[in-house]
Amino acid sequence: MTETICISPVDNSEYARRPVAGDDQVEAVFARARLVQRDWARLPIAERARYCSALTDAMLALKDDIIPELAWQMGRPVKFGAGELGGFEERARGMIGIAEQSLAPVVPDPKDGFKRYIKREPLGVVLTIAPWNFPYLTAVNSIVPALMAGNAVVLKHAAQTLLVGERFQQAADKAGLPEGLFTNLCLSHGQVGKIIAARLADQVNFTGSVEAGKVIEQAAAGQFIGVGLELGGKDPAYVRADADIDFAAENIMDGAFFNSGQSCCGIERVYVHDSLFDPFVEKFVELTRGYVLGDPLDPETTLGPMVKTSAADFVRGQIAAAVQAGATAHLDPKDFPADKPDTPYLAPQVLTGVTHDMSVMTEESFGPVVGIMKVSGDEEAVRLMNDSAYGLTASIWTRDLAAAEAIGGEVETGTVFMNRADYLDPMLAWTGVKDTGRGATLSQVGYEMLTRPKSFHLRHTV
The missing domain is CATH 3.40.605.10 (Aldehyde Dehydrogenase; Chain A, domain 1)
Known part of the structure; x- marks a missing residue:
C-alpha cells in the first residue's frame, strides 16, 4: 500500500x-x-x-x-x-x-x-x-x-x-x-x-x-x-525618497521574514532610493536582529524552522553564492544559536551589494533572506521590479498616492500594494502574471x- x-x-x-x-x-x-x-x-x-x-x-x-x-x-x-x-x-x-x-x-x-x-x-x-x-x-x-x-x-x-x-x-x-x-x-x-x-x-x-x-x-x-x-513569486518592494523609513523597514521586514520567508507573496527583493539607502538598511538590519529563531512550539519563538533541510540548504547556497560574488551579509548566523547546518533551522539574512546577476535576486528563495539594492528613482525601480520571470505582488512605499498608482500601472504584477505587503483582501482578485x-x-x-x-x-x- x-x-x-x-x-x-x-x-x-x-x-x-x-x-x-x-x-x-x-x-x-x-x-x-x-x-x-x-x-x-x-x-x-x-x-x-x-x-x-x-x-x-x-x-x-x-x-x-x-x-x-x-x-x-x-x-x-x-x-x-x-x-x-x-x-x-x-x-x-x-x-x-x-x-x-x-x-x-x-x-x-x-x-x-x-x-x-x-x-x-x-x-x-x-x-x-x-x-x-x-x-x-x-x-x-x-x-x-x-x-x-x-x-x-x-x-x-x-x-x-x-x-x-x-x-x-x-x-x-x-x-x-x-x-x-x-x-x-x-x-x-x-x-x-x-x-x-x-x-x-x-x-x-x-x-x-x-x-x-x-x-x-x-x-x-x-x-x-x-x-x-x-x-512562484519573487515579489519586490520599492522605497521611494518620500517614504517613512521606520514604517517601511518594519513592515517590509515582516513581509520578508514572516513564515520564515516561505510565502509566494513574501517580499524577496527591495529597491531603496539612494537618499534613504543607508538609514533604511541600518534600521532593517537592527529590526531583523530581534527575531528569535527556535522551536515553533515555544511561545517566545518568532522565527521557526523552514519546512525541510533541503529547502534551508537551497537558501544557504543562494546566500553563499551572493557573498562569494561580492554581496555583503549583514547578520551573523552565530547570533541565532538555533541556526545549525544540516537542519531546517536557518537564521534570517539581509544582503546588500547584490545585483540581478545573482540567484538571490532573480530566483525564488522561499526562505528568510532578502536582498536590498540602491536605485536612483522611479524609472530604475520599475525596470528592476519588472526584471523577473514572476509577477504576483509589488509594494510601493511612499506618501504620494498618485505616484504609487502611476508606478503600479507600469509594474508587471497581479497586485499593487502601497505601504503594505503580503496580504490578501477578499474583495480584490488574487492573480498573477x-x-x-x-x-x-x-x-x-x-x-x-x-x-x-x-x-x-x-x-x-x-
Whole structure:
C-alpha cells in the first residue's frame, strides 16, 4: 500500500502517515461528487451560505488543535498560529457575503418583446490542490467560493500538511454538508495527473511550484477544463525618497521574514532610493536582529524552522553564492544559536551589494533572506521590479498616492500594494502574471472563475 508521510521540521520525526486512496475509491468519490452537486446547485444561495458559514464556525472551533498541528507539520510558531485562522475566517465570510451579488444574473438594457439575461452556472466538480505553507488560507480561497457557487469540491492537500485536509473534512461534516459534496482525498502526484487527464474534475485550482503547474497544464491539455494556477513569486518592494523609513523597514521586514520567508507573496527583493539607502538598511538590519529563531512550539519563538533541510540548504547556497560574488551579509548566523547546518533551522539574512546577476535576486528563495539594492528613482525601480520571470505582488512605499498608482500601472504584477505587503483582501482578485500563473481567486472575479455563463434570449411576443 502506498502511503504519504509528513516529516516534521521541528525535530525530523514522523508526524503523520496516511494511505493513498485506491483508484476505485478515487473514481467513486468523483462520481458521488458529481451526483450530489446537481441537487446542491439547485439550493438557493442563502441556503448554501448557511452551510458554508457553519463550516467556517466548525473550523474556528478547532483552533486549539490546529495551532500546534501547524507548528508540527510546517514549522509555523504557535505565537502566530491564530493568524492563519483569522485570515481563513476573513476570506470565508467575505466570499460568503458577496456571493448573492457576484452570482446574480447579468441583465442588459431592456429590449421590447424579449427577456434577456446571463446566468452564472456552477462548473460541476472542482479539484483543489493546496500547498503546505499557508495551508488553510490558500485552500479556503477556492473551497468556500466553489461551494457557494454551487460546485462540489475534492481537496488534495500537500503531504506536508496531511492533517489540514482532514480538518476541512471534519468541519464540513460538522456543518452537515451533503455527503460527498466535499471530500478530502490523500492522493499521489501520479493520481492527480490521471484525474485531470480523465476529466473527472471540471476545474483544477492549484497553488504550488512553476514546475508542478506545467505538469498540471500538460495533463489538462485537450480536456477543455478550467485550470487556475498560482505559482512562484519573487515579489519586490520599492522605497521611494518620500517614504517613512521606520514604517517601511518594519513592515517590509515582516513581509520578508514572516513564515520564515516561505510565502509566494513574501517580499524577496527591495529597491531603496539612494537618499534613504543607508538609514533604511541600518534600521532593517537592527529590526531583523530581534527575531528569535527556535522551536515553533515555544511561545517566545518568532522565527521557526523552514519546512525541510533541503529547502534551508537551497537558501544557504543562494546566500553563499551572493557573498562569494561580492554581496555583503549583514547578520551573523552565530547570533541565532538555533541556526545549525544540516537542519531546517536557518537564521534570517539581509544582503546588500547584490545585483540581478545573482540567484538571490532573480530566483525564488522561499526562505528568510532578502536582498536590498540602491536605485536612483522611479524609472530604475520599475525596470528592476519588472526584471523577473514572476509577477504576483509589488509594494510601493511612499506618501504620494498618485505616484504609487502611476508606478503600479507600469509594474508587471497581479497586485499593487502601497505601504503594505503580503496580504490578501477578499474583495480584490488574487492573480498573477508571467510564470506566476493564470486565473484568479477571491472577489467577484474569483466567482467568475468558478462558474460558466449561460445566456437566456427569450422572445415572449410573436
